[in-house]
Amino acid sequence: MSKVLPQAIKSKADASANSLWVINYFTACGFLELLPWVGSGYDMERFGILAVSTPRHADVFIIAGYVTEKAVNRIKRIYDQMPSPKYVMALGSCPMTGGMYWDSYSTVKRIDKYIPVDLWVLGCPPKPENIGHAIVMAMNAIKKGFKGH
């Protein structure tokens, strides 16, 4: 993981990157290894990341785990309620391919067919280290001007 050192906020992009607020949608087991980030173990708050309780306050939408046909309709609604710029992060093999539920009658196979996804984190579920790596990548991209959707 690249080092993130405390720095002065130099631009609006810097400010956004250092204050990502997330709305979590824990559809499944993909959430398990994100938990250490929410707790004090990996402590996402030191990156300025807060979990918010409404999509209207959120910059980042984390979809953790497989998505059912029923859940995908909720996901679209949550996504539509978020203000721009917004970023979507999908955790685990399931939202990418259906994962081990690829032949299930009610699991969608590719979440990016329904909403745009900016960051995929591989794993079943992804390790906390991978999630941390993804977060730092996202912060760096946003600092460089990445606008999401």
Add this chain to the structure above:
Amino acid sequence: MPEDIAAALASRFGESVSDLILGERSILFKAEKDAFHEALSLLKTLGFEHLSDVSVVDYMSEGEFEVVYHLWSHARKERATQKVRIPRESPAIDSVVDLWPGAQIHEREAHELFGIRFEGNPDLSPLFLEDWKEIPPFRKDFDTRAYVKKRYEADE
């Protein structure tokens, strides 16, 4: 061993109750369709006050569904399992919400996934599935893989 339960069932229902298996702390048996509700009612009065689950097995080659009631007695610390067979063609069975109100959600699920009608259940509307147009997905003749290939073809 719940031998007293077995004796009570045998004396009350005779031939309508069969294939009785007694375990250390459990009893399992089959009931005929016309006796199944009364048998459950008797079990309830004998202490099996908790309905843990209602599940279904699809015996497609025999043309039958088997509805399985899983009961638990807190007082006796024993498990009772009752099975009842119903025809697979337009399957229907009496609801047990009059005995255990909690049966409502289990029956609703079984209705959605196997298409069994539970007569007397106040709400059998879809629970998990949205816009489902195929046959109930837990039936053995539902080809999951063919459905997935067709439904998600564009995603590949």
